[in-house]
Each structure stands twice: as C-alpha cells, then as structure tokens.
C-alpha cells in the first residue's frame with residue numbers, strides 16, 4: 001500500500017463512525033417515543049396489565065374497572081354504617097346463622113375482612129371463645145373507630161381492629177383459620193392482589209368465605225354491582241395461582257350465597 005492509499009484508508013476509518021453518528025441523530029425523532037399524554041399513559045399501563053380493563057360507559061355504582069368480566073363496585077363509605085347496623089338486618093339477612101353454618105370452634109383465628117363497623121365480627125367473636133380471636137380488617141379508619149367504640153361499650157376483648165390497604169389485609173402469613181368477607185369482595189379495587197395476600201395469610205387447609213348477595217335472584221333488593229353470581233365468584237377465586245379451591249356453597253341465608261373455598265398446597 002503506497003502513502004496515498006494509506007491516507008485514504010485512514011480517512012475512511014475516521015469518517016465512517018462519524019457518518020453513523022450523523023444518521024442516528026437525524027433519524028432519532030422518527031423512532032423515539034413521544035411523551036405520553038395522561039390518557040395514553042393509562043392505556044399503556046392497561047395494555048401491560050392484563051388483569052384489569054377499564055370502560056368509560058359503566059354502571060354509576062361501579063368504578064369503571066373490570067375483573068374477569070365483572071365491574072368492581074364503589075366502596076361503601078363510613079357514612080353507610082347506619083345501614084349496616086339497621087335493626088331489620090337480622091330479620092332480612094339472618095347473619096346470626098353464620099357461626100353454625102361455618103362450624104366455628106373455640107380457639108380459631110378468624111379474619112373478618114371489610115369488617116366495617118363490626119356487625120359480623122361481633123356475631124363471630126363469642127363462638128371462637130375461649131382462646132380464639134377475630135381480626136377485623138378495614139381500609140377506612142372511620143369504620144375502625146366506630147368498631148373501637150362498640151368494643152369498648154360492649155367490653156369485647158377478642159376482636160382486634162386492623163387497618164388494611166387496597167392491596168393487602170396486613171395479616172401474618174399462615175396465621176388464620178378462616179377469612180370471612182360479608183358484602184365486601186365485590187368492592188375490592190384489586191381483587192387479585194387481595195386474594196393473593198389472603199391466601200398467604202391462611203393456614204394450610206384454611207378457608208375463605210365470601211358472603212355475597214345472589215345476583216341470580218332478581219328479588220334480592222340490592223344494586224347490581226353489589227351482587228355476585230356463584231359462577232363469577234368461582235371464576236375469580238378458584239384460580240390456580242391463588243391456591244384456593246371451591247369447597248361448598250351453603251344455602252341457608254335468604255339473600256346471600258355463602259361460598260367456601262379451601263387453601264390447597266402451593267404448586
């Protein structure tokens with residue numbers, strides 16, 4: 001190679017990377033992501049999150065978020081506590097039948113998730129005494145304050161209020177014999193995440209009980225998104241990832257299903 005050929009090769013060696021850099025700078029705007037608008041951000045998140053979908057047109061009592069084809073209901077605010085505490089409730093719903101239907105025994109650890117003002121916790125607490133406890137979980141501090149007042153007034157010692165989050169009841173792993181949710185599950189904003197945490201909190205062979213207004217029965221006087229069909233509840237709860245299997249549906253209540261699921265061995 002003579003001197004002029006060497007100089008030419010050297011120039012090419014220097015210029016080629018510069019040429020590539022120039023190409024990249026000029027074409028970059030064609031390939032780069034534009035900053036997403038808030039609505040684009042939402043739909044990008046949704047397309048990554050295959051668990052939930054969203055719809056603008058939806059039931060006014062729902063939140064426009066859907067899980068396995070069901071719209072999630074709005075959470076009942078603490079202002080609704082007088083409705084939970086109404087005198088006619090026992091006559092209408094017969095919830096005092098729950099301890100017998102669920103074969104509660106002294107010494108059991110129960111979690112009443114979505115306890116609200118504590119109507120259900122109080123019904124259950126006596127039936128796990130002596131030695132048993134009820135953990136009354138709710139996401140609304142105001143509900144837990146109403147519950148605390150009731151516990152003080154009635155001198156109940158084995159109900160323990162717990163402030164949970166939308167994604168977790170904050171219970172210790174493998175600590176609970178039975179989780180009960182009366183008129184609650186359909187309000188979970190993150191039902192899959194909640195059920196994952198609930199499953200972890202159960203002891204082996206522990207039970208999860210959903211007490212839900214029967215959607216199959218149009219005579220049950222409750223707003224549609226606050227009802228659940230048996231088939232839908234099974235579709236959501238008996239998913240293999242949750243290690244829960246349907247055990248039985250108890251039909252003793254006039255308005256609600258009692259759906260019982262049991263914890264299986266983790267796969």
Ligand SMILES: C[S@@+](CC[C@H](N)C(=O)[O-])C[C@H]1O[C@@H](n2cnc3c(N)ncnc32)[C@H](O)[C@@H]1O
Pocket residue numbers: 075076084113114115116117118119120137138139140143164165166167168169181182183184187188189194
């Ligand atoms: C309709 S009330 C039922 C209260 C009670 N179970 C009863 O039957 O009297 C539903 C309750 O579930 C609570 N809730 C909703 N989502 C929750 C969650 N992710 N974790 C715990 N509580 C929740 C609400 O704050 C509300 O107090």
